[in-house]
Amino acid sequence: MTVGQSVPRVDALDKVIGRAKYTDDLCEKNAYTAKILHSTIANGIVKSIDVSEALNIPGVVKIVTCFDVPKFLFPTAGHPWSTDPAHQDVADRLLLTDRVRFYGDDVAAVIAETEVAAKQALEAIKVEYEAYPFVLDVQEAMKPDAPQLFDAYPNNILGHSSIRRGNYEEAIKEPGLTKFEAWYETPTVQHCHIENHICYASMEGNRITVVSSTQIPHIVRRIVGQALGIPWGDVRIVKPYIGGGFGNKQDSLYEPLCAYLTTQVGGRPVKIDVTREETFVCNRVRHAIRSHLISWVRPDGSFAARKLECYSNQGAYASHGHGIAAKGMNALPQLYPCDNMECDSYTVFTNRPVAGAMRGYGIPQAMFAAESQTDDIAIALGIDPVEYRRKYLMPAGYVDGFSKNENYFDTFNQCMDKGKKYIDFDRKFKEYQKQTGPIRKGVGCSVFWYNTGVWPISLESSSCRMVLNQDGSVQVQLAETEIGQGADTAFAQMTADALGINFNKVHVISTQDTDVTPFGTSAYASRQTYVGGFAIKQTALLLKERILKYAYELTRMPSFELDLVEGQIIRKTDGRVMISLAELATEALYSMSHSEHMTSESTYQIKSNAYSFGCCFAEVEVDIPLCKVTLVDIINVHDAGQLINPALAEAQVHGGMSMGIGYALSEQLLFDPKTGKTLNDNLLDYKLSTFVDHPHLEAQFVENFEPTSSFGTKALGEPPVCPVAPAIRNAILNATGVAINNIPMTPHILFERFKEEGLI
């Protein structure tokens, strides 16, 4: 068995020695470069564009403006398409637009022989705008007199959903309740994957091929078809290795524009390689969500009633839209079940960069509000924060009526036990409450739950193909993409075990090519291992059945008494090896009596989902006079079910913790209130945390076998980022007594809060 073993990544060697090919490595040398002209106003219209001077620059081939492109509105979100129009994503984008909605919107594109010529042309293009007033704040945008981004969305409200459970107004009348109320603010952050989005497009016949750094090739194929108004089959998307995505590449980014541009130069390859600045401003960001949470709590700490309002800043276009805020809001009633709840979430257009999918999809925002308040309540009531959680968190046996998810084990307690032991929480929490002096330490904790996939909100389906080679090895293809997380390795491990061959006999075809890769909706949510596992097992069993049927012909033994184990056909009655798979496979291909190409292919539609759980414990040192926090120690404990590859799981957790640390302490996109321009669109001014800002990152696991899963596994991709920020916030509270409800908790914020609290 290789499932459960830390086998080396199948792509490790190629990536380490530089042999792995990424989009730019594959791009043809004669490709033109395209550069995009971005608007320098935050809201308004393009009145005219003068390209005459720019066209005279040597090397400039063609300039396409917003007035030239086809007017097919298209959606960009990397969701499965819905054949029901009511459930389709909002189609609000054009390839280039004359109706500008944020500072950085796409108004023209230059195709040139070199990057330098293209950049010079951008400088030489003259655009005349009519500027409208703009709005950046989510609640300001909801006011009646705010600038309106879309006629179809009054008050800029893209989506509103609510939860009504019990009777909130009646419940708060219960005598003896304590009210806890706060506003929690989370920032706009960006994914900051190493490889910026890049794609190149070219034509053969009437078909367009786009090679792209994307998470979702089959979805991008559909969107390119929609954007250009051409049959989807005329589009071919190829996805090679990519340098990270984290949800930003779970959107169609510049593939549609690139596909269009190649049609404008006779199908010659055109490359769009966006800059880091464009990644920050013109791709996608995480939704900044402002949450207002009110809890009415009995003296024993139980919740009588809770009210939550979430205001999610969508930016200028719908992208993934309201799904993020809704998901965050929906997490709360399941995390701490409460009989009387009134929740509302709003997703609101503003003139800011577009928010889309990002690792955690609304849950890091929701956990910051929920788990900050959990500690505030516990401390006010004099209850240990961990013990408080033990009493009121989702209990073992809990079943969600909508998803049918079940909390099969006592997971939260098992995770918290490990976390508090590692950090020595009980002793430190008490000890640190009594500190004085300029430098103080603190410990804090936080929990979360997370859905593995998207069922039953949208389609879950995975398809797989296996092809047997002469030597008994197999090629495996899935639409679920390798985006750095190690999916190919996990797939190879699962294939080996499900089929009964050795790990080194599995060749996962990493590249997805929509012409040849089975259909699937690819890498998003935290679902690849879960959904891919079903398709792999089903397809492997089909292939095995076929192999054993052929083995009957060669061994004269009934196929139902044969099995495939480690690449050998064995007779189950006595365990004797009858023939090797390699011998069988060779015979099958070259037989003069019965030649057969051994393959299998199947689709499995998934109609289940699975709760994933975990917690974070953090220890900080706060330098009060310098308004600085140093993270001293941190641990995440996850129940992701059976680990397919423990070493890869640990690496996944490290990455998520790192993202959580930046979210808690330093990362934030800033916007100029006078112009709407993004101020810090680079990795110097945007404070992504570095290696030396991290302590040792401890990752531990509770491996409760997930019963709904073929391999006992469930979500781990996104979960590690979810609990980190509130754990650090609660540690600062333990250290200083100061509750901070805005992240990132930078020196700027600490300076103001410490002044307010009289610490400095």
Next chain:
Amino acid sequence: MYDIKELFEATSVQNAVELRLAHPQALILAGGSDILIQMREGRLAGRELLSIYGLDELRGVTLEEDGTIRIGSLTSFTHVTQDPIVQKYINVLGQAVDMIGGPQIRNIGTIGGNTCNGVTSADSASTLFAWDAMIELTGNEGTRRVPISEFYIKAGVVDVRSDELQTAILIPKESYEGYQGHYIKYAMRNAMDIATSGCSVNVKLSEDKKTIEDVRIAYGVQGPTPLRAVVAEGLGRKKEISLDLIKQISEAVIEDIKPRDSWRASKALRQHIAVEMAHRCLIEAIKLSGGEV
């Protein structure tokens, strides 16, 4: 790909001076860690460059006969930090430049480029201000020396004439003999960052280590150029060491500094940390000098 109009490469200091005169629009290129970034961003796109990076005679640290420490302008930050003369006499300079960017930037970036860039946030600059460094410039008529406080004219503008290039940074013996220094870089993360503010303090104690003979306090990002806190320094000279004295000096820096509000940090935060940094640097420098606080 960079939009460079033309690149001239100097073969000697004299040749560099000739190229300066022949191509007055050309920017002097040392390590390139500032210029090439600005070229990519478009601010310097299409400019001519005059590279002096090949001039090995401008590399290295030496001790001159009169005890002056001579740091060739093209000495990389890494080499400054690792240099035994720097470590022995002005160790704080090596520590300060070791906080710049990351290892690659410290390998390519030069101390001359850092100062000629003229920015207030340069990690070398506040410490060089504290050491009363002299800047050596070589031009058509030979060399001249300028105190670093005069070398910085205003934000982004330094005193390099049209025929000149900076060839060395000099620390006179009287500036460093008997002094110990400490530098604090205050930034929003622990690597790959520009200082929100930086403070470099030197002290010289009396023989019995009880009195501050001299103190020099310099800042980056507390004004448009690096600056010295002269009022605060005056309060410290010839005074007996005490926590009260240190507090008094630290709080007085408010009178010397000229921070501003920007989206990177508020004036109030910069003022607050200026006082706290002075306090901590003074204590560290006194301790390094053998004093007790």
